[in-house]
Amino acid sequence: MATGSGARSKTAERILDIAERLVQTRGFNGFSYADISAQLGITKASLHYHFATKDELGAMLITRYRDAFVDALRAIDGEGESSLHKLNAYVKLYEDVLRRDRMCLCGMLAAENRTLSREMQTLVHGFFDANERWLATVVDRGRANGELRFSGSAVDQARLLVVALEGAMLVARGCGEPARFTVAAARLLDQLTIASPPRAGRRSRAP
Amino acid sequence: MATGSGARSKTAERILDIAERLVQTRGFNGFSYADISAQLGITKASLHYHFATKDELGAMLITRYRDAFVDALRAIDGEGESSLHKLNAYVKLYEDVLRRDRMCLCGMLAAENRTLSREMQTLVHGFFDANERWLATVVDRGRANGELRFSGSAVDQARLLVVALEGAMLVARGCGEPARFTVAAARLLDQLTIASPPRAGRRSRAP
DNA sequence: GTCTATAACGAGATAGAC
């Protein structure tokens, strides 16, 4: 179920689909209306009928992306109460983006932050806040019920998870090695998990 | 002591200084020769005398940045044998970049990866590899001598550190809240440290 | 809603004088 954001024409939706892919692969400053025009098969002028300015298109992209993400988090909440399951499902959201050869839309826009309109900047900030709030609740409950182990505040732990996953996507793409994401994510969750099984290479402190 | 990379004119060096700041704040696709021209006070045409193409300028930027980073790592190695000190000094390198209101050059370029020349892509990859190699040695020794605690391979742990710090810079800048970096970095090192002191909010597993 | 046509500007890059 889509979250608000109202009705849009099918053409507008296809424009957003194409633009989203372009931003996630090339950045907001790395594509133009001409790229969308070529892929969609309508003229640049027609694009301006649906989204008058590129900034307006950008704002819509972030809003739609955030709404879809929030929907995905709600769906995860509906899958049960296990905090560890929720965390794994959350990581899988990122993995799905990466598997499609994309960067997180808002991670990409965070890099380009200084070149964006005020509105886009605010929306990007809001995306990260929404993620952190959800994760903070998950890890807080997980610690309370003994599933997870970490020190300090739940919000800080949630923020570490967000930044580490965003960075893992960033570097994995920058190196052309998606596996770097998987390894980093697995290790992140491992550190949060209580009674994780011993792994090859593990050593105890000096005897 | 500078690492190789040879002699360059003073003007070329000033061009690189200005371009570096522009890339770190706005991205490689977010600035133009006109920006450098305005800040340096020479014409765009003159810039092309020093760096024939923007791609060439970009490649020089990464090379110089990597060399400076490698030099900084060598300097840290000269400060003693403490792994924990090395890690703190490493984090401080990132903090210094962020304090100057910049993103890591190669983190920024990692986001723009798909729009870069082959050469620039390769150089970015090389930057991350160099960082990981150094960090892997540090954490491996730290674990061997009992200073640090982590499971799995040292290389994987090094990679987690790199991606988490890059992501922390990315999101901190994307939210306009540098403190997000500091908190994430502190927590990262805390998880690696043996016998870290109890902190407010810490809880042990269910009794 | 989509088109043609075009405006208005900025980009990277080059030629050739000094």
Add this chain to the structure above:
DNA sequence: GTCTATCTCGTTATAGAC
């Protein structure tokens, strides 16, 4: 090394016909 002048192309955006 730096300049003026210019080229060519791509960019966002608009006007007005269909």
